[in-house]
Amino acid sequence: MNIHQITVFLENRAGQLAEITRLLADNHIDIRAISIAETTDYGLARMIVDDSYKASSILLAHGNILSMTPVWAVEVPDRPNGLAELLGILAENHVDVEYMYALFTQKPGSAYMILRISDEPRFLSTLGDRKIKLITKEELGLK
Amino acid sequence: MPNYYQPEIETMPYEELRALQNERFLKQVQHVWDNVPYYRAKMEEKGLTPDDIQSIDDLHKLPFLKKDDLREAYPYGLLGTPLSECVRIQSTSGTTGKRVVAFYTQNDVDLWEDCCARAIVAAGGTKEDVVHVAYGYGLFTGGAGLHGGSHKVGCLTLPMSSGNTDRQLMFMADLGSTILCCTPSYAAYLAESIHERGLQDQIHLKAGIFGAEAWSEDMRHDIENKLGIKAYDIYGLTETSGPGVAFECCEQSGMHINEDHFIAEIIDPDTGEVLPEGSKGELVFTAITKQAFPLLRYRTRDICVLSRAKCSCGRTHVKMSKPMGRSDDMLIIRGVNVFPSQIETVLLQQGYPANYQIIVDRVNNTDTFEIMVEMTPDIFSDSLAKITAAEKELVGALKSMLGISAKVKLVAPKSITRSEGKAVRVIDKRKI
Numbered sequence: 001m002n003i004h005q006i007t008v009f010l011e012n013r014a015g016q017l018a019e020i021t022r023l024l025a026d027n028h029i030d031i032r033a034i035s036i037a038e039t040t041d042y043g044l045a046r047m048i049v050d051d052s053y054k055a056s057s058i059l060l061a062h063g064n065i066l067s068m069t070p071v072w073a074v075e076v077p078d079r080p081n082g083l084a085e086l087l088g089i090l091a092e093n094h095v096d097v098e099y100m101y102a103l104f105t106q107k108p109g110s111a112y113m114i115l116r117i118s119d120e121p122r123f124l125s126t127l128g129d130r131k132i133k134l135i136t137k138e139e140l141g142l143k
Numbered sequence: 144m145p146n147y148y149q150p151e152i153e154t155m156p157y158e159e160l161r162a163l164q165n166e167r168f169l170k171q172v173q174h175v176w177d178n179v180p181y182y183r184a185k186m187e188e189k190g191l192t193p194d195d196i197q198s199i200d201d202l203h204k205l206p207f208l209k210k211d212d213l214r215e216a217y218p219y220g221l222l223g224t225p226l227s228e229c230v231r232i233q234s235t236s237g238t239t240g241k242r243v244v245a246f247y248t249q250n251d252v253d254l255w256e257d258c259c260a261r262a263i264v265a266a267g268g269t270k271e272d273v274v275h276v277a278y279g280y281g282l283f284t285g286g287a288g289l290h291g292g293s294h295k296v297g298c299l300t301l302p303m304s305s306g307n308t309d310r311q312l313m314f315m316a317d318l319g320s321t322i323l324c325c326t327p328s329y330a331a332y333l334a335e336s337i338h339e340r341g342l343q344d345q346i347h348l349k350a351g352i353f354g355a356e357a358w359s360e361d362m363r364h365d366i367e368n369k370l371g372i373k374a375y376d377i378y379g380l381t382e383t384s385g386p387g388v389a390f391e392c393c394e395q396s397g398m399h400i401n402e403d404h405f406i407a408e409i410i411d412p413d414t415g416e417v418l419p420e421g422s423k424g425e426l427v428f429t430a431i432t433k434q435a436f437p438l439l440r441y442r443t444r445d446i447c448v449l450s451r452a453k454c455s456c457g458r459t460h461v462k463m464s465k466p467m468g469r470s471d472d473m474l475i476i477r478g479v480n481v482f483p484s485q486i487e488t489v490l491l492q493q494g495y496p497a498n499y500q501i502i503v504d505r506v507n508n509t510d511t512f513e514i515m516v517e518m519t520p521d522i523f524s525d526s527l528a529k530i531t532a533a534e535k536e537l538v539g540a541l542k543s544m545l546g547i548s549a550k551v552k553l554v555a556p557k558s559i560t561r562s563e564g565k566a567v568r569v570i571d572k573r574k575i
Contacts, residue, residue: 007524011558041553044525063555065520065555067520069525098526
């Protein structure tokens with residue numbers, strides 16, 4: 001049910017992200033979400049792409065270092081309190097969110113968020129009868 | 144069963160060896176006195192003539208030669224034979240300052256190649272072997288020395304030179320290379336490339352002879368594991384002919400110095416005083432057979448220890464420890480002595496590739512010390528917290544090894560240039 005995130009190591013130099021996105025573009029890979037985390041010396045680009053297997057093969061072949069991480073896509077009502085409600089439920093159940101970011105894709109009235117959760121069993125048990133709606137790879141059109 | 148290329152010399156009883164050295168040494172002093180005015184002047188300055196040198200025991204009286212002398216005497220000042228007798232020139236890699244050029248007569252080349260042949264045989268080489276020489280060819284002595292040695296042993300010699308990794312691996316697989324000769328950093332790079340391409344099953348190396356750079360025991364284990372070989376160290380300097388001045392035997396604990404050609408001494412680098420066996424100090428060589436470039440008491444700047452302890456391989460020639468670093472490789476950062484080899488040891492222990500670059504600078508009268516280290520798949524993660532924790536651990540391990548703090552900068556894999564000749568490990572921007 002989870003989806004694959006690709007995390008790529010970014011050296012701190014001008015044009016590195018441009019090179020990576022160009023490489024993906026030349027191989028007709030669509031980036032569906034991206035988030036950058038950085039320190040003063042280097043950064044990480046976390047990405048959801050339409051074909052994670054193809055994208056990772058290409059990135060590796062070009063000498064990048066990357067890791068594949070399972071993350072979750074959830075639907076959040078696009079209104080005040082939408083995200084607060086979701087995070088409130090997780091907090092009540094002691095589910096820590098390591099990081100999160102938004103998908104470019106959305107549908108009228110809803111936004112899609114990517115969540116990285118360390119304690120997955122607890123997260124899944126929280127889902128049960130709650131109002132958190134997971135979005136599948138198929139719904140997002142990911143391979 | 145240990146193998147020797149020249150058993151009668153390599154296992155010669157010590158007294159005989161000493162007598163041989165003595166005879167050759169006295170002849171060499173006379174040769175230098177007669178033919179090398181530069182050194183003769185140095186002897187005269189000390190009030191010495193060949194008559195003052197009655198045996199090896201008088202060696203310590205002779206003046207030293209330093210790298211500066213070689214620069215000063217460039218190009219012909221230390222030549223011991225007419226140029227018409229010389230058949231070859233080789234030169235240092237010239238990482239610092241002016242290059243040193245060394246000259247060889249045909250006999251000098253022959254003796255040098257014999258030394259390299261001893262190293263190849265000690266590493267298990269026979270005429271059945273395919274020796275893959277991936278040292279640079281050209282002025283650099285690495286390629287020429289091992290190439291010549293390989294011919295002498297009768298091995299099938301692949302003169303690959305360095306670079307073009309794809310071609311290296313293709314020939315290594317297709318032509319069945321069994322012994323690899325190159326710098327240790329290039330061996331590590333080839334090993335990584337073999338694993339990346341999944342070629343392990345197609346490579347049939349059994350041994351490697353790696354030299355021209357300082358390398359640690361950890362790096363040896365890393366290369367041995369990745370390539371499934373025995374990795375042997377070899378030592379030499381262009382000034383004393385090239386690789387093959389000393390080489391490792393099956394014991395892999397120190398390198399036998401070819402004492403029929405070179406007399407080794409250990410001195411205190413500050414006072415120049417000769418130190419007793421077992422002391423750590425600067426290695427000094429006196430070449431006793433070389434005719435064209437006969438250096439007496441050449442200070443190598445390499446810090447090591449000599450040992451005459453009996454070796455199980457049967458060789459009687461003295462062993463030198465792996466150099467702990469060249470005295471001029473040593474950096475003094477914020478008043479603390481730092482050897483690049485210490486950094487290499489920490490990196491390998493912490494799971495990073497031994498490919499790094501040190502950048503030292505001075506800002507507001509304080510030394511800055513930065514080490515660029517390549518990110519590896521094992522340490523990489525989607526979590527910044529995990530990466531910074533690993534980085535912190537590395538910084539801590541470096542600090543406990545070196546005694547001072549270094550800033551670690553993680554860079555993209557393979558972004559630090561792999562050496563084909565010698566690696567550039569240190570960039571010192573300080574203007575002092």
